[in-house]
Every structure is written in C-alpha cells, then in structure tokens.
Amino acid sequence: xxxxxxxxxxxxxxxxxxxxxxxxxxxxxxxxxxxxxxxxxxxxxxxxxxxxxxxxxxxxxxxxxxxxxxxxxxxxxxxxxxxxxxxxxxxxxxxxxxxxxxxxxxxxxxxxxxxxxxxxxxxxxxxxxxxxxxxxxxxxxxxxxxxxxxxxxxxxxxxxxxxxxxxxxxxxxxxxxxxxxxxxxxxxxxxxxxxxxxxxxxxxxxxxxxxxxxxxxxxxxxxxxxxxxxxxxxxxxxxxxxxxxxxxxxxxxxxxxxxxxxxxxxxxxxxxxxxxxxxxxxxxxxxxxxxxxxxxxxxxxxxxxxxxxxxxxxxxxxxxxxxxxxxxxxxxxxxxxxxxxxxxxxxxxxxxxxxxxxxxxxxxxxxxxxxxxxxxxx
Amino acid sequence: xxxxxxxxxxxxxxxxxxxxxxxxxxxxxxxxxxxxxxxxxxxxxxxxxxxxxxxxxxxxxxxxxxxxxxxxxxxxxxxxxxxxxxxxxxxxxxxxxxxxxxxxxxxxxxxxxxxxxxxxxxxxxxxxxxxxxxxxxxxxxxxxxxxxxxxxxxxxxxxxxxxxxxxxxxxxxxxxxxxxxxxxxxxxxxxxxxxxxxxxxxxxxxxxxxxxxxxxxxxxxxxxxxxxxxxxxxxxxxxxxxxxxxxxxxxxxxxxxxxxxxxxxxxxxxxxxxxxxxxxxxxxxxxxxxxxxxxxx
Numbered sequence: 001x002x003x004x005x006x007x008x009x010x011x012x013x014x015x016x017x018x019x020x021x022x023x024x025x026x027x028x029x030x031x032x033x034x035x036x037x038x039x040x041x042x043x044x045x046x047x048x049x050x051x052x053x054x055x056x057x058x059x060x061x062x063x064x065x066x067x068x069x070x071x072x073x074x075x076x077x078x079x080x081x082x083x084x085x086x087x088x089x090x091x092x093x094x095x096x097x098x099x100x101x102x103x104x105x106x107x108x109x110x111x112x113x114x115x116x117x118x119x120x121x122x123x124x125x126x127x128x129x130x131x132x133x134x135x136x137x138x139x140x141x142x143x144x145x146x147x148x149x150x151x152x153x154x155x156x157x158x159x160x161x162x163x164x165x166x167x168x169x170x171x172x173x174x175x176x177x178x179x180x181x182x183x184x185x186x187x188x189x190x191x192x193x194x195x196x197x198x199x200x201x202x203x204x205x206x207x208x209x210x211x212x213x214x215x216x217x218x219x220x221x222x223x224x225x226x227x228x229x230x231x232x233x234x235x236x237x238x239x240x241x242x243x244x245x246x247x248x249x250x251x252x253x254x255x256x257x258x259x260x261x262x263x264x265x266x267x268x269x270x271x272x273x274x275x276x277x278x279x280x281x282x283x284x285x286x287x288x289x290x291x292x293x294x295x296x297x298x299x300x301x302x303x304x305x306x307x308x309x310x311x312x313x314x315x316x317x318x319x320x321x322x323x324x325x326x327x328x329x330x331x332x333x334x335x336x337x338x339x340x341x342x343x344x345x346x347x348x349x350x351x352x353x354x355x356x357x358x359x360x361x362x363x364x365x366x367x368x369x370x371x372x373x374x375x376x377x378x
Numbered sequence: 379x380x381x382x383x384x385x386x387x388x389x390x391x392x393x394x395x396x397x398x399x400x401x402x403x404x405x406x407x408x409x410x411x412x413x414x415x416x417x418x419x420x421x422x423x424x425x426x427x428x429x430x431x432x433x434x435x436x437x438x439x440x441x442x443x444x445x446x447x448x449x450x451x452x453x454x455x456x457x458x459x460x461x462x463x464x465x466x467x468x469x470x471x472x473x474x475x476x477x478x479x480x481x482x483x484x485x486x487x488x489x490x491x492x493x494x495x496x497x498x499x500x501x502x503x504x505x506x507x508x509x510x511x512x513x514x515x516x517x518x519x520x521x522x523x524x525x526x527x528x529x530x531x532x533x534x535x536x537x538x539x540x541x542x543x544x545x546x547x548x549x550x551x552x553x554x555x556x557x558x559x560x561x562x563x564x565x566x567x568x569x570x571x572x573x574x575x576x577x578x579x580x581x582x583x584x585x586x587x588x589x590x591x592x593x594x595x596x597x598x599x600x601x602x603x604x605x606x607x608x609x610x611x612x613x614x615x616x617x618x619x620x621x622x623x624x625x626x627x628x629x630x631x632x633x634x635x636x637x638x639x640x641x642x643x644x645x646x647x648x649x650x651x652x653x654x655x656x657x658x659x660x661x662x663x664x665x666x667x668x669x670x671x672x673x674x675x
Contacts, residue, residue, distance in 0.1 A: 076476075080476055082476055082479050082480070084483065125656075126656070129656060129659050129660040130656075130659055133659065133663050136410045136475065136479060137614070137659055137663070139410060139479055140410060140607065140610050140655075141652075141655060141656060141659060143607060144607055144611070144651075144652030144655055144656070145652070145656075147604070147607065147648055147649075147652060148648075148649050148652050148653070151645065151646070151648055151649050152649060154645070155645045155646065276603065280483060280487060283480070283483070287480055291476075316495075317491075317495065319487060319490075319491040319494075320487070320488060320491035320492055320494075320495055322484075322487060323484050323485070323486070323487030323488035323489075323490075323491060324484070324488050325484070326480060326481065326483060326484025326487065327465075327466050327481050327484040327485060327488065330470060330473075330477045330478075330480050330481040330484065331466070331469050331470065331481070334473060334477050
C-alpha cells in the first residue's frame, strides 16, 4: 500500500529579526546576581574591618529586618494582602522560642519546629476566616490580632507579663554554642560576630534567595495573578483562597523565624517590642522599597532600620516623616523606590523592534489600505 | 447588673459616634479610613486648644461651655477630614485598593506623630473634667454628665439619620454608595458629596473625642488607635455601610465589653472586642443588619 504523506505543516518564518539574547556582565539578570554576591561578600568581611559591638549589633538588627521584610513581601508584595499586624507573628516566634528555651531548657535550634507549627496555627486562625471574604477586612483584623497578641503577652504569667522574658540563650548546635566563641587561624570570633554570620548566611541567604525564587515559581505566579485580578485567576484554575492562605502562612513562618533571631539577638523580649508601630515600620520597608521587588525590599528594610541610627536627631521625627512618606510614595511613586521590573539605566536591554510599517501581512479580500499596523493607527 | 448595662450603653454611644464615620466612608467609597480613629484623638486635642483660648473669656467647667467647644471642634475636625480626603485620598480614588489602604495608614501615622511633636508624648490633663453627684436608678450609679453626653450623642445620631435618610444631599450620598458612575451620570457632584461625607464623619469622630476627653479627663496622642479599631469592630458587628448598623453595633459592642470586663477582668477588654470581630467575620461577615454585598468587577 502506498502511504500518502500528509504535507508537514511548517511555522512561517518570523517577519522580524529578533535580536540575540543579551549576554555578558551587563545583562540585567546576571548583573544583579553579581552585585548581590559582591554585597554579600562585603557584608561577610565587615567584621574583619571593624568589629565594634555597636556596628555588629546594628547590622545584625538590620539583617533581621531584611528577613522580616522579605516575609512581609510575600504577603503584601506578591499576594496583595495588606497585613497590619505582621509583627504579631514575630512575637509568636520570639515568645515560643523564648519560653521553650528558658522554661523547658530546649536549645534554640530545637525550638524551630515549634515556632513553625505555632506560626502556621496563628496564620490559619487569622487567615482562615478572613481570606474567604474578598475585601479589606484582613487589614483591620490583622491590626486587631497584633493587639490581641500584645495584650495576651502582657497579661499571661508564662510570658513574664509586662517585663517579658530575659536571659534567652544564643544559638547552639548539638552541644556547641555561639557563646563559646570560635578560633580559626588565630582569629577569635566572639559570640556577637558568630551570630552576625549566622544571621547573614542562614537568615539573609536563605530568606532572600528563597523568597525571590518562590516569587518566580509556579506558586509565585499564582500569587501575583491573584493579586492582580482574583476573578480572572480563578477562571484560569487557580484556587484563590488556598493560594492566599499559603502566602499568609509562609509569611507568618518567616516572621516567626525573624522573631526567634531577634529574641536570641537581644536575649530579652517584652510586649513593648511588638507594638503596632513596628508592624507599620516593616510595612513601610516593603512599600517604600517596592512591593514584590527583592532589591527594593532590601533597600527599604535597610533604610527603615539604619536611618534612625545614622541620623540621631532625626529619630524623634522619623515616624512623622515615615507617615508623610507613605502618603507621598503612594501618590507619586506607588511602586516604590525600586519597582519589581526596574532595570538600571546603564544595563543592556533587549529591545524587540516593532513591526515595520509594511504590508507584511496581507488579508484575503482586504485592500491594502485597510491593513493598518499599530504604528499607523496612532 | 443594671450598672453593667448602663456602662455598656454609655461607652457604646461613643463607639457608635465614631463607627458612624467609619461606616459612612466605607459605604460611600469602600475605603477603610484608618485615620478615622485619629480624628477622634485630634478632636480632643483641638478642644484642648480651643478651651485654652476660651478660659480667659468665660471661666471654666460648665456644660454649656463644653457644648460650645464641641461645636467649634466639630467644625475644625470636619474641615481637617475634608482636607485629608482632598490631599491624600482623592488622587488615589481610581488606583488599586491596596494603595489607598496604605495611604490611609500613612495619614494615620502622620496625624498621630504630628500631634506628638506638637503636644509631646505624655498624656495631657483636659481642663474640663465633668463630675457630678451620682443618682441611683435601679441600683446603678448614673451621673448628670453621663446623661448629658449620652443625650448629645443621641441628638447627633438622630440629626444624622434625618439628614441621610430625608434630605436631598443624603439621597445623593446613598446614590453614590450604590453606584458612583451612575450617580455621576445622573448629575450628582460626586466629589462634593464625598467631601461632605468626610466632613460629617470626621465631625462626629471629633465630637466623640471631645466628649470622651471631658469625661475621662486625660488625652494622649495614641488614644485614637484603639478606638478606631473598636469603632471598626462596631461597624462590622452592625453591618458595615449601614447607618443603623453602626449605631446598633456600637451599643452592642459597648454592652459586650461591659459584661466581658466584669467577668474576665479589665485587662482582657480589648482582646474580648477583637475576638468578637473575628467571630463575627467567621459566622456572619455581613453583620447584624448588613445585606449581602455583591462585588462588581
């Protein structure tokens, strides 16, 4: 039998020549990665340059702020849920590990599973009912939740009441603790510097890389589509409620982790550290930096945590200035200092040329005049 | 027992006054005005300033003076509310909701810390402190100032109800709440009506602030924060966007708090209120009087 060969369908040739993919050091993606690596290395060698306790301490706090802001970035930046009580999750984390270490004698590392479970529970309790409603209720409920956590911590016996918990130990791993210090090659690292490195490598490295990769993956795209238009994304088969709840829980766990870091950094926590003010500060870091943008959020977190240290006189005024900045930023620059799709001006951009104004596409039955391209229509 | 109910009604009338503004603004432009509680705070501080200017003229401490101050303060806070709407909210009316919400947080912060920079962080003593001999009614101690304040609150609410339900401007407000675009097409000056709504809501919050300051005797720059939350809770309990709902919610919340405080202790009062907010959102998100809101896209 002779087989009749079906004619193979071929894709038409592209009508425009697409430029080659950008390579080299000035490609935006690669440049940002290199820059991040350089900054990371710089941060790693700072203790060798100047290891005064003050500098190490404020930098550690700033890094913890970055972890916190990256967590809130998942909630606000990616999923578009306004959380005004984010610091409550930090409180949950800090108190969970604080109580477990001081009352039950666990080590800091062993408390992490409990912190994660506690934060997931808290996230489900708050997010579960409110994320079903499609409105702004979440914002004010989280505000109330922050207050509930603070007042509860203030009135319970196990949390130490208004004076809080003190004497929280630093991190220890299987019998070895940061407090012992470490000698490598004749250089002595004390507990503060070791904790700094711990936050830098585990906290920042993990938090930043994990969140920015989460944002690019399937789940991250689902978050962004729910943020942009929930109805359309549900029509595309995304479960809006589950997606938002997941974002909320992941943000909560991040906050709890930052809380345990903060607890062991300061070695003491009290209800005053978890006021609404601090929720607003973290929110400002995310909003001013750029919602959903990793470099933006890092810049914002550094700004919010370091500005009062650098400008001592300014610290009295900072909340007023931050309040005005929030309004101004929303009116004039709603996407923040470094928006999610920003590219530095000197970096090469891949520009795809517009369709040349020729009648490359001819439509059967249409005269040439009727075939407009986009250019002509304007 | 009757004492608890009375206390609840009294506190509830303050909540209701603040909740009315929340509810009106939410009903008309669907914005959670976080700065609303701070207008309450601002009202008490403005009254403090006004009283400072007036003591030389009239002397201190009588209820008529307080009512005059109340009126002046209501005008001032109403004006500030309109200003806030014009500067911060109007440019963002068409932008995403998240942007408007964050702006509202920013405005709230600005008001709180501006007041802190002007008056200092420590609480101030309000020059008028209303006190009177208590009267025993059914075993409850009721003072004259409490009665007067409740009466003022009731009058304000009654006037508002008449205004919104039985006047041309009120009809325009309700029309905008239903459909902004359609009412624009029907010749309603939307911007003007929204300004007016902000004026009324802010004035009511300011009035509540003055009354609370005169009753409790101290004011501080963060006093609006918790009241704002409570007022929102009251608005949700009653059904947000509903005028009667806000009043009912305020009273209900006041009563709930009064009983909760009695049985659990004063330090858990706020936890109790916000717990109710979450419970209401789980089981009846539309509130007692609210209708199902159909979201249009």
